[in-house]
Amino acid sequence: MMELISKMVVLILMFLFGLQCLRIGLYQLSYQRSKDILHRFSRTPLLAIVTGFAATCLLQSSSVVIVIAMGLITTKYMTIRQGIGIMLGANLGTTLTGEILSISFDPPYALLLAVGAVLIMMQKRKLFASGTIIFGLSAIFLALDNFSGFIEEVMRWPLAATLLLQMNESNLAALLFGIIGTAIIQSSSAMFGITISLLQADVISMTGAFAILLGSNIGTCITAGIAGLTLDKQARVIASSHLWYNVIGVILALPLLAFIDRFSGLLADDPAKQLAHLSVLFNTLTILLFYPFLHLFESFLTRKLQE
Numbered sequence: 001m002m003e004l005i006s007k008m009v010v011l012i013l014m015f016l017f018g019l020q021c022l023r024i025g026l027y028q029l030s031y032q033r034s035k036d037i038l039h040r041f042s043r044t045p046l047l048a049i050v051t052g053f054a055a056t057c058l059l060q061s062s063s064v065v066i067v068i069a070m071g072l073i074t075t076k077y078m079t080i081r082q083g084i085g086i087m088l089g090a091n092l093g094t095t096l097t098g099e100i101l102s103i104s105f106d107p108p109y110a111l112l113l114a115v116g117a118v119l120i121m122m123q124k125r126k127l128f129a130s131g132t133i134i135f136g137l138s139a140i141f142l143a144l145d146n147f148s149g150f151i152e153e154v155m156r157w158p159l160a161a162t163l164l165l166q167m168n169e170s171n172l173a174a175l176l177f178g179i180i181g182t183a184i185i186q187s188s189s190a191m192f193g194i195t196i197s198l199l200q201a202d203v204i205s206m207t208g209a210f211a212i213l214l215g216s217n218i219g220t221c222i223t224a225g226i227a228g229l230t231l232d233k234q235a236r237v238i239a240s241s242h243l244w245y246n247v248i249g250v251i252l253a254l255p256l257l258a259f260i261d262r263f264s265g266l267l268a269d270d271p272a273k274q275l276a277h278l279s280v281l282f283n284t285l286t287i288l289l290f291y292p293f294l295h296l297f298e299s300f301l302t303r304k305l306q307e
Contacts (some may be wrong), residue, residue, distance in 0.1 A: 011143050011146055012143075014142065014143040014146075015144065015190050016187060017136075018136045018138070018143060019190065022140065023061055023136075025132035025136060026133065028128060028132070045082065049085045051085075051089060052065055052085060053090070056092075056093025062220070066087050069090075069238060070235040073235045073238060074234065074235045080237050080238070083237070084297065084298060085294070087241055087242050088291075091217070091245070092283045094189070095276070101196055102275065102276035109141070109145075112137075112138040115131075115134055117135060119135075120132055144193050144196070163177070164203050167204060171208070174204075174209075175250070178219060179218045179219040180219065181215075182218075182220050187220075188216040192275075192279075195209050195275065196209075196271075196275060200271060206275065207258070207260045210260050210264075211257060213278075214282075218243070218246045221243040225239050225242075240304065241297065249282070252289070253282060260278070263278075
């Protein structure tokens with residue numbers, strides 16, 4: 001059993017390391033640009049949503065974008081409503097990672113890792129950034145490839161088999177798994193990768209997989225919450241908005257889980273793509289539902305913080 005746990009930990013760490021390499025490369029190419037975009041192009045709530053989406057696509061981390069927005073609010077460069085708009089866009093932007101992970105990708109890993117490693121040793125910033133991106137993507141897909149084969153071994157472990165059975169039978173169990181798992185590993189992208197592997201191994205239903213995804217949306221809020229502890233009250237409104245927004249979104253989605261299996265088949269043939277498309281659709285619809293009530297949402301959060 002210890003060998004099984006060790007292998008699982010190694011694969012998760014490999015995925016997280018690859019994700020960190022990818023983010024470092026993207027930071028090198030676009031961090032300052034993304035920070036400028038957040039500051040300059042968030043004058044209206046709609047523009048703030050678009051800006052949050054674009055910045056998250058560039059940085060591949062909704063948590064980083066939200067924390068930057070919180071910092072800008074603390075320094076009075078951004079209003080609370082603009083920050084909430086950034087948060088909404090960031091939530092949608094993070095679904096791009098899911099779309100990338102759903103791609104069927106079987107490259108020569110050793111060659112790409114070697115190319116990435118060579119470029120990382122170069123002194124030029126753009127070559128270094130390109131190397132970390134290539135190396136990171138290769139490590140991510142290598143981890144996912146190995147994780148898919150690892151599922152069969154996991155299923156021989158009684159505790160894992162019982163847990164997966166519970167998640168198939170109870171949406172609440174799958175939701176809690178998503179919340180706790182994401183809070184522990186501090187990466188909704190890693191949780192998405194694990195969920196795709198479970199789905200492709202046919203050990204979890206689409207309904208259970210989507211419930212895990214909903215839970216990961218809540219679990220990822222812990223990063224902004226921790227950052228909010230060191231900032232002023234206005235910045236903490238954004239951390240609070242991130243949590244409330246995702247909790248309300250999950251509550252609205254739970255009654256619809258019964259229809260997920262039938263509906264997902266209309267989006268794509270591949271289960272991984274179905275899950276990725278569902279994530280995009282869910283986040284888009286949630287933004288559309290929230291957008292007309294942003295001023296009420298802001299007032300509610302401000303009052304809650306003052307109590």
